[in-house]
Amino acid sequence: MDNDSIKTLYAKHIDIMQARAKEAIEREGIEGLIIHSGQLHYQFLDDNPYPFKVNPHFKSWLPVVDNPNSWLIIDGENKPKLVFYLPVDFWHKVPEVPDAFWVPFFDIHYLKKANKVEQCLPYDLSKYAYLGEHLEVAKALGMHLLNPDRVLHYLHYHRAYKTDYELYCMRKANSIAVKAHKVAKQSFFSGLSEYEINQEYLGVAKQSENDMPYGNIVALNENASILHYMLLNKAPPSTHRSFLIDAGASYHGYAADITRTYSMEDNRFQELIVAVDSLTEYLVSQVTPGKEYLSLHEAACGGIAKILSEFGVVNLLPDDIVEQGIVSTFFPHGIGHMLGLQVHDVAGHVADDTGTAKPAPSAHPFLRCMRTIEARQVFTVEPGIYFIDSLLTELKGSENSKYINWNTVDAFKPFGGIRIEDNVIVHSEHTENMTRELWEESLS
Incomplete structure (x- = not known):
């Protein structure tokens, strides 16, 4: 896609963002929003900062993800004002003066010293809401309306409906991740270690660990049973039996999760x-x-139960496996989550844009989304089967132990577990599995 095409998509994106901001502002009865990109967090008793992660509210407006101490002033009508941090600094790399497709859509002011930002902010800050994590900074500047619920509920809820620009970014993120996944697969069959496979992945993605939307899960053999395994052993195992990789990529601040x-x-x-x-x-x-996301999870539980029965892991019919609550031992997480500016995107547990709670049911406490599925939403779909020691021990001590073929379980345990995860865009007339489509496209 050429620069003019991206600019056209982005112009429509900004129009939608302005309309959402205006509604949120009117609901709160204020004049505008002040959105902070964030600032560096320093390690305890040290002058080295942790890797910077930008405020998702900031990057929802523009693809600047690596510049702390920047600010947006939004009123929903006038051109948004961007206070772009551009210090004089001989210790660190100073950002370039921006010259990208998004620049014409902002009234840009350059800030040399972070502590002088009040000179760029509105005079009467009582009429503006601060959106960000550094509440002490906002208070010191004289802001008192900090992350108001009415504003956040509205913006979070509507963030689920992706603009064409956002969908473009998410397809690009998936494209990057798909290429890296294929190299990771080759690296596994070449006998590399977890650490080496991860390095190969990052190299093909051309992204650092901090660029990744989350820490890559690169798990060999039994380690695949650990849902959020992050250790990355540097030495390869004596035998390569299985490989689970859960890794994404970022593009303009949007995430892939495959x-x-x-x-x-x-x-x-x-x-x-x-x-x-x-x-x-x-x-x-x-x-x-029109379908409830919960029903998708329930269908996943039924599908996992069918596999457990067919493979002789559980000596019951699928419906009985579900009824006995055995599925959760082998599939202990939810079927997926909303995806976008964050890997686990916001507002999965609300019923409307006022924040009416819609929590996960007690039978499925780890389900991250309870929304009704609608067009322009993006989800992950990620069923799995795992052989997790702690959960198996609990099952073995229960009444349901008699239904388990423990010899079969023991045969599978050295392989750890399985998860297959795709990223899906919902359209009014069809479902786009962007992960699979890009995977197949790269083969042609």
């Missing part, structure tokens, strides 16, 4: 991977407007 699982040999575990992969594709086909 998971794949592989077996070194064509064995029973490989057959289990194929079954979970087929379930993922089926569940993606069920992501349609």
Whole structure:
């Protein structure tokens, strides 16, 4: 896509953002929003900062993700004012004067010293709401309306409906991640360590660990049973049996979140991977407007139960496995989550834009979304089957232990687990599995 096409998409994006901001401002009865990009956090008793992560409210307006001490002043009508931090500094790399497709849409003021920002802000700050994490900074500047609920509920709820510009960015993020995933797969079959595989992934993605939307999960063998495994062993195991990689990429501040699982040999575990992969594709086909996301999770539980029965892990019919509550031992997380500016995007547990709570049910406490599925929403779909020691120990001590074929469980345990995760855009007439479509496109 050329620069003019991106600029056209972005112009429409800004129009939508302005309309949302205006409604939020009117609901709160104020004059505008002041959005802080954030500032550096320093390590305790040290002068080295932690990696900077920009305020998602800031990057929802423009793709500046690496410049702390910047500010936006928004009123929903006039051209947004950007206070862009551009210090004089011989210790660190100073940002370039911006010259990108988004620049014409902002009234840009350059800030040399972070502590002089009040000179760029409105005179009467009592009529503005601060959106950001540094409340002490906002208070010191004289702001008292800090992250007001009415504003946040409205903006968070409507962030679920992606603009064409945002969908473009998310497809680009998926494209980057797909290429890196393919190299990671090759690295596994070449016998590399977790650390080495991750380095290969980052190299192909051309992104640092801080650029990644989350810490990559690169797990060999039993480590694949740890849902958020982050250790990255530097030495390869004596035997490569299985490989689970949950890794994404970023583009203009938007995230991809993809998971794949592989077996070194064509064995029973490989057959289990194929079954979970087929379930993922089926569940993606069920992501349609008007359906409750909870129903997708319930369908996933039924599908996992069917696999557990067919593979002889549980000696019960699928409906009975669900009824006995056994599925959660092998599939302890939710089927997915909303995706966008953040990997686990906001407002999954509300019913409307006033913030009416819609929490996950007690039967599925880890489900991250309870929304009704609608067009322009983006979700992950990620069923899995895991052999987790702590959960298996709990199951073994329960009444349900008698239904488990423990020899089969023991045979699968050295492989850790399986997760297959795709990123899905909901359209009014069809579902776009951007992960699979980009994967297949790269093969042609």
